[in-house]
Amino acid sequence: MVNTLILTIGIVGISLVLGLGLALLLNRTFPLRGLSRSLLIAPIFVMPTVTAVVWKNLLMNPVFGLLSWLMNSLGFSRIDLLAQYPRQSIMAIAIWEWTPFMMLILLAGLQGIPDELLEAARLDGATSVGEFRFVVLPLLGLYIQLSIMLGTIYVLQIFGEIYVATQGGPGTATTTLPFYVFQTISQANDVGTSSAQGVLAVVLASIIAAILLRLLAKSVTKGVQI
Numbered sequence: 001m002v003n004t005l006i007l008t009i010g011i012v013g014i015s016l017v018l019g020l021g022l023a024l025l026l027n028r029t030f031p032l033r034g035l036s037r038s039l040l041i042a043p044i045f046v047m048p049t050v051t052a053v054v055w056k057n058l059l060m061n062p063v064f065g066l067l068s069w070l071m072n073s074l075g076f077s078r079i080d081l082l083a084q085y086p087r088q089s090i091m092a093i094a095i096w097e098w099t100p101f102m103m104l105i106l107l108a109g110l111q112g113i114p115d116e117l118l119e120a121a122r123l124d125g126a127t128s129v130g131e132f133r134f135v136v137l138p139l140l141g142l143y144i145q146l147s148i149m150l151g152t153i154y155v156l157q158i159f160g161e162i163y164v165a166t167q168g169g170p171g172t173a174t175t176t177l178p179f180y181v182f183q184t185i186s187q188a189n190d191v192g193t194s195s196a197q198g199v200l201a202v203v204l205a206s207i208i209a210a211i212l213l214r215l216l217a218k219s220v221t222k223g224v225q226i
Contacts, residue, residue, distance in 0.1 A: 001204075004156065004176040007087065011094045011158075012151040016144065018095065019102025024132075026103070027110040041100045048097065048160030055093045056082065056165045086166050086173045093161045098154075102147045109143030110136070142216070149212035156205050177201045 026037050043051070059066050062080035072078055081089045113136065121131045159178050162168060168175035168183065175183070178201060185194035 001177055003087070003172070003174060004178075007091060007094070007158065007174075007176060008152060008155045010091045011098060011155050012148060014091070015095050015098040015102045015151060016147055018099045019147070020106050020140075020144075022099065022103040023106035023110055026107055040103060043097050044100045044104075046097070048158075049164050051097055052093055052161040052164035055089075055096075060089060060165075082166055083170060086170055090158075090161055090165060090174050093165065094155065094158060097161075098151060102151060105143055105147045105150075106140060109140045113139050145212070145216050149209070149216055152212060153205065153209055156201075156208070177204070 022040060026033060026040070030036075046054075057065070060068075060081045062068050062078050062083075067081065068078040117135055117139075118131060121135050126134070157178055158176060159182070162174050162176060162179050163182075166174045168179050177197070181194050181197045181201060184190050184197060
């Protein structure tokens with residue numbers, strides 16, 4: 001459960017920040033913006049197992065992986081990321097998958113902000129930082145909460161990346177609750193215990209989803225009243 005919470009908070013939090021930055025970038029006009037947007041959302045359409053295979057073999061392989069080659073080219077020793085930093089590696093793989101998802105939701109929120117509000121803020125002397133802090137960010141609150149809720153629900157179920165990249169290891173460093181249920185029924189062949197674990201996983205996800213939905217409903221009600 002500790003691994004599940006750490007991975008979920010880390011993946012959702014970092015993906016949200018990166019997604020917000022990319023959304024702010026794509027909300028501006030620049031050459032090849034359409035092509036950039038298409039390339040940035042591409043990771044959404046890649047299956048988790050395929051993503052894990054690519055990262056494990058092409059990027060993180062300690063012998064012929066791209067990251068190891070870069071480290072060696074810069075004068076550093078090669079490093080086995082999946083063995084020495086397994087949790088961070090899984091987070092990196094999942095962040096690459098989920099950042100475009102966050103970006104799309106936040107980009108929709110940015111495009112829904114009236115230009116009149118931004119122009120009024122500039123006329124009042126607001127800087128770019130002030131405009132973002134006092135105008136853009138409050139208006140994105142609902143979309144940020146929606147991103148957190150959906151991201152948390154989906155990331156809690158992360159399985160394919162762990163199964164392909166680390167098999168829950170080394171040891172139990174990347175064993176999450178869903179993967180632990182899988183291990184119990186596939187390796188120990190203990191249907192009863194795995195069923196109980198599955199029920200606990202569903203209860204945990206339901207509690208988190210209920211809390212996030214309540215917060216989202218309060219935000220919607222407050223926005224309607226305003």
